[in-house]
Amino acid sequence: MKKILSILATSIMLSCATAQMHPTLIVADDDVADLKAAMGKYPLWDATLADLAAEADAVLASKADVPVPVDPAGGYTHEKHKANGQMLKKLGLQYQMSGDVKYAEYAKAVFLQYAAMYPILDVHPVDKSYARGKLFWQQLNEAVFLCDAIEGYDAIYATLSKKERKIIENDFLLKMADFLSVETPYVFNKIHNHGVWAAVAVGMTGMTLDNDELVARAFYGIDEKGKPMQADINGFGDSPYGFFTQTKELFSPDGYYTEGPYYQRYAMTPFLLFAQSINQNYPEMKVFDFEDRIFIKAVETLIDLTDAKNEFFPINDHLKGMGLGAPSMVWAMDFLYARTKNPQILDIAEKQGLRSISMGGMEIAKGLAQGKKETIAKQSKIITDGKEGKSGGLGLIRDEDLTTVFKFATHGLNHGHFDRLNMIHYHQGNEILSDYGAARFVNVKAKEGGRYLPENNSYAKQTIAHNTLVVNEQSQFGGEYKMAKEPHSQLIFADFEGDNIQILAAQDDKAYDHVMMKRVVAQITHKDYAQPILVDVFTVDALAESQFDLPYHFYGEIIDTHFDVNTATDELKPLGTAHGYEHLWRIADGKSNTGNAGFTWMQDRKFYSLTTVSNTETELIFTRTGANDPAFNLRSEPAFIIRQPKTKQYLFATVVECHGDNNPNTEIVSNQEKMTQKLGAERIGDLLLVHITSKLGSDIELLINLDHEKPTQEFELNGEKYVLNSNYKLITK
């Protein structure tokens, strides 16, 4: 009913949301009855409400404290204010769910304490941020606090007297909103995570207090005088600042956040909170349709960016283990399910557990109780990078048990790694060709206070730490962020609908001066192989004679090497002196005169084999991280490096296959030998030809045209003339 009134009112004059009802943000007044009616029906919803009640009751059993701010992150006053913000939200929600005014009264008392203290606070005494808060050492925390607190205020609004509202709003909420906007415009207008949190906090406060000025600030940003760039709330506007511009600039059209999923997971929350609040208060804006459903797509993209364990791919600075189990992802799934009712979301949600207090949360519990869950089936796709979607992207190739991640995106701001054309390969949720991720132990004090470690720069960000080409033992862009920031790689072609093949090709000619790199990655299904095989072709053309290193990082035990190997038995030395090479012990090396080299390893009791084309110049090197690591900051992990010394042009071709396993209880070892008998690769004119012969005698030939300008290629093979008029052709015999 209220929504209809609201539509009628705002369709006449958008800037005047009359007859404000509360709550009006994430949980709206007309949701409350539905959320309460669901009690006793859906076990997960009951568990969620029981958890909320227990938390709120624990708050009531404790004494409130609103201390004068003095501590940095981790200290008492910091953690207390952080907890207070969350507590105000929970008390408000529990008041709405239970109808018991005791929760609202406790929250009111805390709000009044804040109102008594806040007006006399100066900026926080800890001077370590470019933007200090008042309650917190950095303004970011203040904005997050307000997002929580305003939800609580919204929920208890109806229980307050006019006088109480006046005190809390004038002395606290409005003061904090002003502090976060007009008093710190250099944060508020920023196209950055920090700016988004500030805009959202101010905007949600505006909606709750029926204050259009605050909403306009959030929507459109502020000018030099602190006035909204646009006064009327009449759509998404075209201001260079504000929430909508932040959204457009920070996400690609596919909903990809350029810093990668680890940061997107965190950055997502305010966008979704505000989108939900806007939809509640300005339904006529159809905010969920904004930028072709960008808020929805961003969450869907986050799901796409996970492995079979629902953990994020380690793009850029990424801490392993983080994934859809993160607390913020609960709310994201609730948001998404409310919008799409996609039954596959229930598969994720069931693993997450307790829901958020929201319509989506209740509906997920309902869907699960009604057995609507479907197994999540993630698809092969390309996710574009860049605000226009034209700055490269990520390619995801998926078969039932295998996933390949191919990165040809931008750098990812200052959390980016020097890893253009990097590739990561998964089998059943295990990283088979792995990426180190970030060198950091978040929140572990003994590891430099939990901050990024020196080895994050010296190793984890360097090119050699990734499965991509290193030229002359130097990282891409010389390891210089300022050089790497703008350029991006480019898609050449992709086809995920091929007959027994999914293939993707990309190129980069910016990472190294006067060097063109092209990589083709394909998953090919063939009857001789138990699993699809990964075919990886990497061409490099350099102006000057160079050394090319192509590393493959892996986990587990080396079972067999398919070439003569010399192991460094009684002395280890680092592989190099800089660009991450100084962190690699040179464990073993060798050469092959068979035209092929490679090895078989065992990870998690399954076997994997890599076969690569080699010539008599090719050096094959095994390494292990740990050199020049005085504080044990690096994990000890092996890698295999294919080194081609002194050449201008080279064609790397590699096949990786998953085969067999090893049961510790039955001691049955199945399918322990690789199937690839022989691997060849050659350039035929402008084309690439990869030839695989299996041990059962089958031939697999993959012909590739990487030349955009010559979509039709004529060529000779085995004395016969052919025409290729597509990007590639797979021939199996």
Added chain:
Amino acid sequence: MKKILSILATSIMLSCATAQMHPTLIVADDDVADLKAAMGKYPLWDATLADLAAEADAVLASKADVPVPVDPAGGYTHEKHKANGQMLKKLGLQYQMSGDVKYAEYAKAVFLQYAAMYPILDVHPVDKSYARGKLFWQQLNEAVFLCDAIEGYDAIYATLSKKERKIIENDFLLKMADFLSVETPYVFNKIHNHGVWAAVAVGMTGMTLDNDELVARAFYGIDEKGKPMQADINGFGDSPYGFFTQTKELFSPDGYYTEGPYYQRYAMTPFLLFAQSINQNYPEMKVFDFEDRIFIKAVETLIDLTDAKNEFFPINDHLKGMGLGAPSMVWAMDFLYARTKNPQILDIAEKQGLRSISMGGMEIAKGLAQGKKETIAKQSKIITDGKEGKSGGLGLIRDEDLTTVFKFATHGLNHGHFDRLNMIHYHQGNEILSDYGAARFVNVKAKEGGRYLPENNSYAKQTIAHNTLVVNEQSQFGGEYKMAKEPHSQLIFADFEGDNIQILAAQDDKAYDHVMMKRVVAQITHKDYAQPILVDVFTVDALAESQFDLPYHFYGEIIDTHFDVNTATDELKPLGTAHGYEHLWRIADGKSNTGNAGFTWMQDRKFYSLTTVSNTETELIFTRTGANDPAFNLRSEPAFIIRQPKTKQYLFATVVECHGDNNPNTEIVSNQEKMTQKLGAERIGDLLLVHITSKLGSDIELLINLDHEKPTQEFELNGEKYVLNSNYKLITK
């Protein structure tokens, strides 16, 4: 009914089992009705029978083959005969369960083929065993084959004509039984795994064929003329050979098999098969009461020898991952449940899955269906070693989440490691202080055909690969098996019932000449610590000045070192040249002048800290396996070594604590710092005093008397006189 008749008959004349009914071994004729009546009632039993039916039907759909034996293990004829034995058993059981004679007829045809071939076979052409079989390259496989085949024959016996029986028995079963006994007495009479399988195969054949001569051979062994050492079947006898003597000699009174659980798991099967068969055919012998319930105790001991994941402790040559999930352990649990009805066995069985076709198997399915399962609760205990139970043993200290394994046993025959007074420590099923296990990849052809690797001798068996003392960089007994075989360590005292303490002390003065080693291991519960702490005190008294190394092997990442450490940043060298030291890279070292040293590490996202007493002479060394390992046969694993150079007498004292964890999704890191502030240890006269001060200011004092000859000790502490008249005293303040 048959059982009662049998008792009446045999109580008059034991050696005459009249009116033989079939089947009469593991599944007896009067069990069949019960097993069939259970169909449709218990899901796990239905699944088990469905699996049997599917396997038997698959056999019927394939063509039988009884090839002339030519291949060694892994080859076609070897694997085919092995599969045929199992197939005959399955067909027989499926005939009994279904009543459909087609299964019996297929089995009969195969038996007749064996009867046609077996009489003309010479010993197997592959000459690689001290005891060749006829169907197989080693006789062991022949005995295992017969154990399976005779169960099948027993099951189809009633379907055969007298003539068919005569052919199969005379030309095949009796010939094989004779071959396994009178024709190869040097195996048959052996007090060894191989002898046991032979005795059991011959004995089960005798019971099935109503042939007392064969049963007597199995029970009592044979003399030089091939006659049973005792002709009358009238009890367990006192022959130096035969099944009962094998049982007494190979198990300790606690049911421990001296080679350790990995081998006990395999060796168990024939003992249980035969015990069950004896009980069926000679119930008056009360075989399950033999040697104070030795068969039952042996299975219970195997359960005790597992961690929280139900995997065996890595005692002696052990392949990690093996545990109660092994196929032979299904039958062992079915056997045990039938005897004891212990509802905790259901907890194990549920994780195992499908059951054996036996009363126990059915009863487990029934118990699970009836919800009788109880969580398994393994207890602290001592498991004695040696046939008299007087050759040391294993100590198991368990708290809710922690387990410490302390080995003071015999060597464990030629699968033993040089690890007297070794200690392994678990937290929630993870090895925190670890043992390498065996260096072997069973059945992995590329790793020396799946056999034990050279590094098993050069590293895994050596003392330095274990968490126990190494004197002068030499393994115990100089690494000589013949020196190590007989001596054993000794328990000093144990108490698992202490107030907030479980404690165990043992000593060894044989492992090194003129060196007395004593170790005390305790788990102490104290309010300042989230988990009980491990206190490890190791004293050594040597005649000559020596270097003492006490290694602690661990997994995971080093988070912090509590002393100044010098890391080998640009060159690694092996720690030594022999006795396993040549396989350890010296990663880092340091000294401490605070009286304490140690480090914190993270394994599986949980924190652990080790604090040890040190003086200014103490060298603290971090190592990693992998040196002198040309074929990558060793896993790369870290260790921390406390080295005390040049002294005659030393007292090592160490505390290991589990504290806190690190959640990758919430990034909340709890309790990341160790609680131990200060650790002291001293000798006060003949006593040891360990003193722990926690960061919260608590004092924990542990006073220990290791002198058997002075059970009452007077001593002075802080100027006051005390009397200790027990083995230890724990004082907490």
